[in-house]
Amino acid sequence: MSAQCCQHPETPAVGHCTGCAEAFCGNCLLELGGSLYCGSCKVLALGGRTPMLEKMMSPCEEAGSAMSSAVIGFFIFGFILQPMAIIKAFGARKQIAANPLLTGWGKANAALTLALIGLTLTILNFVGKVSQ
Numbered sequence: 320m321s322a323q324c325c326q327h328p329e330t331p332a333v334g335h336c337t338g339c340a341e342a343f344c345g346n347c348l349l350e351l352g353g354s355l356y357c358g359s360c361k362v363l364a365l366g367g368r369t370p371m372l373e374k375m376m377s378p379c380e381e382a383g384s385a386m387s388s389a390v391i392g393f394f395i396f397g398f399i400l401q402p403m404a405i406i407k408a409f410g411a412r413k414q415i416a417a418n419p420l421l422t423g424w425g426k427a428n429a430a431l432t433l434a435l436i437g438l439t440l441t442i443l444n445f446v447g448k449v450s451q
């Protein structure tokens with residue numbers, strides 16, 4: 320008979336934990352997203368979703384700023400904006416590497432690539448004008 324709670328042998332079990340399949344009494348089981356979990360499995364289930372961590376994560380502003388500089392630099396002030404974007408992108412990557420709660424690694428890399436292309440085009444354009 321497994322009709323008793325595995326943590327309270329004197330209390331009848333009311334259900335099974337979705338996580339570990341053990342029998343638990345009403346005091347031990349907690350409902351989470353429509354499923355029943357025991358105390359320790361609830362912590363694991365929550366840990367898998369990490370809603371707290373997601374809330375604490377924030378996009379790295381430096382990465383966004385690097386991206387805008389790189390994009391605007393394609394049209395105007397490339398000589399100033401592209402090197403600025405490169406510096407910002409490196410700064411953003413440093414910030415993100417140091418702080419696991421910051422997101423935007425992909426954006427920082429994209430901004431860096433874009434800025435390098437933009438700067439090359441700006442220089443080529445400049446050289447082209449000068450040699451005419």
Ligand SMILES: [Zn+2]
Pocket residue numbers: 336337338339340341356357358359360361
């Ligand atoms: Zn469990």
Ligand SMILES: [Zn+2]
Pocket residue numbers: 324325326327330343344345346347
């Ligand atoms: Zn119990």
